[in-house]
Amino acid sequence: xxxxxxxxxxxxxxxxxxxxxxxxxxxxxxxxxxxxxxxxxxxxxxxxxxxxxxxxxxxxxxxxxxxxxxxxxx
Numbered sequence: 001x002x003x004x005x006x007x008x009x010x011x012x013x014x015x016x017x018x019x020x021x022x023x024x025x026x027x028x029x030x031x032x033x034x035x036x037x038x039x040x041x042x043x044x045x046x047x048x049x050x051x052x053x054x055x056x057x058x059x060x061x062x063x064x065x066x067x068x069x070x071x072x073x074x
Contacts, residue, residue, distance in 0.1 A: 001025065002063035003042065008056050019045045022062050029060050 003025055005014040018025065025042065032040035032054040040052040040060075 001065055004061040005052060006058040008058045016042055016044045016050060018042060022065055025062055
């Protein structure tokens with residue numbers, strides 16, 4: 001799952017490749033934004049943890065879940 005997070009007052013975005021489902025990521029984002037002074041905590045596919053203060057989040061884009069294709073495409 002590809003997740004892209006926009007950070008306020010920053011020209012760059014945070015891109016994370018996560019093994020978590022879209023529903024789990026969406027719940028984590030919603031909980032962080034709903035809590036006053038909360039922190040969004042996500043773990044990527046390599047086990048690294050990212051902590052983003054919810055006050056700094058400008059947007060979160062959650063990619064589409066895709067299964068990997070096996071074989072050749074003609």
